[in-house]
Amino acid sequence: QVTVLYFARSAELAGLRSESVSVPQRITSVQLWEEIVKIHPRLAVIQDQVVFAVRQEYVLLGDQLLVLQTGDEVAIIPPISGG
Amino acid sequence: MDESEDVPKDFIKLKSENLSVHEVSELVISPNCGAVSLFIGTTRNNFEGKKVIRLEYEAYTSMAEMEIKKICREVRQKWPSVKHIAVYHRLGVVPITEASVIIAVSSPHRAESLEAVMYCINTLKAFVPIWKKEIYEDEYSWKENKECFWANSEK
Numbered sequence: 001q002v003t004v005l006y007f008a009r010s011a012e013l014a015g016l017r018s019e020s021v022s023v024p025q026r027i028t029s030v031q032l033w034e035e036i037v038k039i040h041p042r043l044a045v046i047q048d049q050v051v052f053a054v055r056q057e058y059v060l061l062g063d064q065l066l067v068l069q070t071g072d073e074v075a076i077i078p079p080i081s082g083g
Numbered sequence: 084m085d086e087s088e089d090v091p092k093d094f095i096k097l098k099s100e101n102l103s104v105h106e107v108s109e110l111v112i113s114p115n116c117g118a119v120s121l122f123i124g125t126t127r128n129n130f131e132g133k134k135v136i137r138l139e140y141e142a143y144t145s146m147a148e149m150e151i152k153k154i155c156r157e158v159r160q161k162w163p164s165v166k167h168i169a170v171y172h173r174l175g176v177v178p179i180t181e182a183s184v185i186i187a188v189s190s191p192h193r194a195e196s197l198e199a200v201m202y203c204i205n206t207l208k209a210f211v212p213i214w215k216k217e218i219y220e221d222e223y224s225w226k227e228n229k230e231c232f233w234a235n236s237e238k
Contacts, residue, residue, distance in 0.1 A: 007143055008214035009225045051233050053212065056146040060233060075143055075212070079227035079234060082142070082172065082213030083124050083184050083204055 002068050004036060005075040010050065014040040014076075025068055029059045032066060032074065043076070051077045089113055093155040094169035095148055097213075102171050107185040111167035116189040120196035122204050124184040126177050133219045138177045143212040147172075150211045154203055158188070161202065162195040170203060172213060183215075205230060 004021045006014045023035050029052055037043050052059040053075040054066055068074075094110045108119055126138045155168045166189040177183045186203045190196040207213075209230040217224050227234070 005143065007212070008141060008216070049227075053143065053146055056149055058233075075146070077143070077212055078214065078225065079231045080208075080210075080212055081215040081226035081228050081231075082140075082147070082211045083208040083228070 001070050002072045002074050005073060007075065008078045009046060010043060010076040010078050013042040013046065021074075023068065027066055027068065028062070029054075029064045029066055030061050033061050036076070046078060049079050053077050089115070089166075091159065091165070092167050093152060094167065094171075095151045095155070096171045097142055097144055097147060097174050098171070099173065099175035102173050102182045102185050104182065104185055107169045107171050108187045110169045111187045111189040113166045113189050116166050116191050116196075118191070118193035118196045119187060119189045120193065120200045122184070122186040122200045123182050124204070125182050126179050128179045130217055130219075130224075135179065136218045136220060137179065138183065139216040139218065140172070140174045140177060140183060141214050141216075142172070142174055144174075147211050147213055151207065154206045154210070157206070158199045158202060162190065162199050164192070164195050165190045165199050168199070168203070170207070172207075172211075174213075 001020050001022050003018060005018045011017050055072055108121055111119055128135050151170050158165055158168060169187040172184045186200050188196040188199045208228045209232045215226045217226055
């Protein structure tokens with residue numbers, strides 16, 4: 001059970017800012033994305049633009065294997081525009 | 084003032100109230116520094132011919148503060164003479180012409196603080212999880228910095 005956080009455009013598409021999601025402890029970042037898109041299909045349109053932040057470290061969508069613990073924060077990060 | 088109290092400090096704040104240039108520059112002033120360099124990002128009233136009514140900022144606050152802290156560490160590695168660094172970013176609604184970000188850096192001589200300020204704003208735009216929404220008269224748009232570090236890497 002990880003806490004998924006949604007920001008900016010991803011929060012608008014998903015319709016919420018955070019929720020608990022059950023995922024396997026070991027999962028690649030692209031598989032994790034696919035699990036989240038199953039719950040919120042509208043997110044598919046931003047697939048090419050987003051990255052994750054897992055425990056506040058950036059992770060690109062790809063084959064990188066994640067080892068998740070219960071309570072870990074996983075944030076969906078659309079292209080940033082600070083400053 | 085006791086000399087030992089003047090240790091290099093990072094002042095990082097994300098807040099929804101109006102930012103004060105005076106307040107932020109005061110934070111970095113130091114008796115043995117001859118230079119304070121400043122960057123102020125202000126909100127523009129137009130984009131591609133469209134009138135911008137206001138901007139709204141949101142942030143992944145805890146991670147944004149950590150990423151700004153990392154930028155401060157990098158600044159101190161590249162310019163060891165830098166004394167204090169202040170990065171203040173506004174969140175929520177920012178009316179036109181008001182400041183959305185203020186960065187101030189002090190150093191004994193001007194070259195380091197000028198370079199460090201530029202490095203801070205350029206790196207902030209590439210790595211810090213903050214988002215800006217531009218509200219136009221009849222639509223809005225989530226902006227994307229061209230500096231965003233993963234831009235074009237996943238196409």
